[in-house]
Amino acid sequence: LTRLAWGYGLLYLQLVFRWDRYLDLVAPEYTPALEWWEQVIFALLYYLGYIPIIAALPGIALCERSATLLRPLGWTLLALEGARWLYALCGGNSGVWFSYVYGVLLCVLTLYFHFQLLTNLANIAGRFSRERAHNLRLVRTLNLIVITLCSLPLPLADLGWDPWLVTGIILIIAAFLVLTARSEILGLRREIVESICADTEVKPC
Numbered sequence: 001l002t003r004l005a006w007g008y009g010l011l012y013l014q015l016v017f018r019w020d021r022y023l024d025l026v027a028p029e030y031t032p033a034l035e036w037w038e039q040v041i042f043a044l045l046y047y048l049g050y051i052p053i054i055a056a057l058p059g060i061a062l063c064e065r066s067a068t069l070l071r072p073l074g075w076t077l078l079a080l081e082g083a084r085w086l087y088a089l090c091g092g093n094s095g096v097w098f099s100y101v102y103g104v105l106l107c108v109l110t111l112y113f114h115f116q117l118l119t120n121l122a123n124i125a126g127r128f129s130r131e132r133a134h135n136l137r138l139v140r141t142l143n144l145i146v147i148t149l150c151s152l153p154l155p156l157a158d159l160g161w162d163p164w165l166v167t168g169i170i171l172i173i174a175a176f177l178v179l180t181a182r183s184e185i186l187g188l189r190r191e192i193v194e195s196i197c198a199d200t201e202v203k204p205c
Helices: 002-017 019-026 036-061 065-089 096-125 130-151 163-199
Strands: none
């Protein structure tokens, strides 16, 4: 669970830093172009976030068997994102329709991965604390909204919304996810350790 907490912390930290993506949703003309080193940093945050999460899945699967299926899906997501990142870095142009289909496929797989994993965590937390389970389900819902907004080519630019207001709202949600996800997962770990210590009559450190 410690690896999981760090993994989600890094992934949501990437969401905070990618403010340009939110601005691009409603005002593409204002969006600054990313430098190559910025793309490298975002890619590293992506990989450093997913690798601990994937490494933690066997432990989660001991309590929730459905988490077993998420491990190969996690490696698939890393491979797809890595291929897209390298292709874009090399200046490749795959066409509008291919980019759209590829983006939708990656979005759907990402949504399923995190929805199922956070559901598994909420189920585990429900055995110890209803409030913690509720908070993890809230993280799951907000995660679903942010990933959908950032990944799917929704026509938000045609709605006339203030670009900086939309960017600010999504940044607040992303910051909330950074703090809440890590706090709730580490809190769940602490409750599990305390439960094990109570069952074995050993006092926690």
